[in-house]
Amino acid sequence: MSDKILFQCDYNEGAHPKVLERLVQTNMEQTPGYSEDKYCEEARKKIRKACGDDSLAVHFLVGGTQTNVTVINAALRKHQGVLCAVTGHINVHETGAVEACGHKVLGLESPDGKITAAQVAETYEAHIHNDSFEHMVQP
Structure with missing residues (x-):
């Protein structure tokens, strides 16, 4: 893995090994789509906490x-x-x-x-x- 970040295109780089590892761990889980799963909810909570505002509406986009x-x-x-x-x-x-x-x-x-x-x-x-x-x- 290169330490240099080129910012050319999000399709030019592979995923970080920790991301791939987590995907393998959760691969066979069935979850609802459209960001209604527990992982998106955990991410929303972390974002709200980082922003210091529990009332924020956090939405995820597909790309x-x-x-x-x-x-x-x-x-x-x-x-x-x-x-x-x-x-x-x-x-x-x-x-x-x-x-x-x-x-x-x-x-x-x-x-x-x-x-x-x-x-x-x-x-x-x-x-x-x-x-x-x-x-x-x-x-």
Whole structure:
């Protein structure tokens, strides 16, 4: 197992050995689907405890693409786009899922797949100082 984390795609890496071990231990258990099982409930309790709020509604999604789309749609207004590296997962590997929901993905050049706070600020400043900013997707 490599110690280097590339953040390219969640399908490029195998599972941690402890995850595989636990899957083998629970493989023959029959549980209800759609996060209604005891393991999801245990995870909800741990998340609520970590957040210090027992009243939190905790829901699980089936994959990264669905999670990204849900969070981006919740965080942005309809006229806003999401910033990411041009090589970012939401720009390359999610088959337009974010844009299909109405938010443009605004790719920023990056030598290492990461964007900086300075890039975010520069992109925002360029937007608000453009004479036709109201006709452009807001970063």
